[in-house]
Amino acid sequence: MKTFLKTTVAGAAAIIIAGAAQAATLDDIKKAGVLKCGVSQGLPGFSNPDDKGSWAGIDVDYCKALAAAVLGDAGKVKYVPLSAKVRFTALQSGEVDVLSRNTTWTFTRDTNLGINFVGILYYDGQGFMVRKKLGVKSAKGLSGTAVCTNTGTTTELNVADYFKANGMKSKLVAFEHANEVVAAYDSGRCDVYTTDRSGLAAQRTKLKDPNEHMVLPEIISKEPLGPAVRQGDDQFGNIGRWVLNALIIAEELGVTSKNVDQMMSSKSAEIQRLLGVKGKYGSYIGLDAGWAARAIKAVGNYGEMYDRNVTPLGLARGVNNLWNKGGILYAPPFR
Secondary structure, eight states, X not given: OHXXXXXXHHHHHHHHHHHHHHTTHHHHHHHHTSEEEEEOSOBTTTBEEOTTSOEESHHHHHHHHHHHHHHSOTTXXXXXXXXXXXXXXXXXXXXXXXXXXXXXXXXHHHHHSSEEXXXXXXXXXXXXXXXXXXXXOSGGGOTTEEEEEETTSHHXXXXXXXXXXXXXXXXXXXEXXXXXXXXXXXXXXXXXXXXEHHHHHHHHTTSSOGGGEEEOSOOOSXXXXXXXXXXXXXXXXXXXXXXXXXXXXXXXXXXXXXXXXXXXXXXXXXXXXXXXXXXXXXXXXXXXXXXXXXXXXXXXXXXXXXXXHTGGGTXXXXXXXXXXXXXXXXXXXXX
C-alpha cells in the first residue's frame, strides 16, 4: 500500500509539473513575439504559399486571427509546413503552438495524442477523383484500381473500410508528401486519387489538365477539419476555441472586417460583448478587451474567409453555411 501511495503521489506530481510546463503557451508566444502555426505543405484554399513565400488559405486566416488576438498583429505568424505523418509530433513537442492544417477531429486523436481540437473550421468528407477516360461514374466501379493517397491520414483507413464493405479490391499507393501524391496520380501511377473533397478540388488545380479529371459523387466519410492545441493548457485552448467562435459569431451578427469600428456603437448587447465594448470577457482568457475585434478586422468573419479562400475552388458552402442559412455552422452564444 505504501509503495502504491508513493507511486501515485509521484505520478500526480509529475502530471502537475507537466501541466505547469505546458500551461505557459500564451506567455511563450508573447515572449517570442510570434505565433508558430503548423500548416500543410501546400493546399490551395486552406494553406498554400505563393512564389514569394506568403501563405494564404482559410487555415492560414485562422492563425492570422489568433495572432491578431494574442499579439495584436496578424503578421506575427511563423508558418511551419508539416506532412500528415509528422504534424502531431510537431504540436506535441512544441515545434508549433497550434496546428491549423486541414486535420480531421477523431476520437483517438482527441484522446490519445495529447492534443485538443478547439472546434471545426470546415466540415468535409472523403471522395474520389478519377480520369474521365477511365469511364467510371461511381465509386462502386473502382474495384481493381490503384488508389493514391497520403500516409498517416484518416483517408487510408476510410478507403480500406469502404472497399472491404463493398467487396472490392484495390492497391493502395501512399506517400508522405502531398505533392508526391499529386505527381503520382498525374503521371498515371495510380487510377484514383482519394482525400477530402476539398483537397481534391484544391489539388485538381495542380494537374496538367484539370478538365480531364472528375470527382465522383460518393462521400464515404465525415471529416470535420479543425485547429488543435496541446492538452494541459486550458487557457490557450480557450483562446483558440473562442477566436474561432468569434469569427463564426461575427458573420451571424453581420460584423465584418470593414465595419468593425462602426459596429462598436451597435445597440446589440451581443455585438457589444463580442467587440469588447461591454463586460470583461477578454480577461477571462488572459487577453484584453479588443482581442475579438482585432481578429475580425484582420481576416474578416467566417463568411469572408470562406469567400476569399474556398469559394474560388468551386466549392459551395453547403453544410458550412450558418445554421440559419441552411448549414450546420454554429457557435455557442457570446455571453
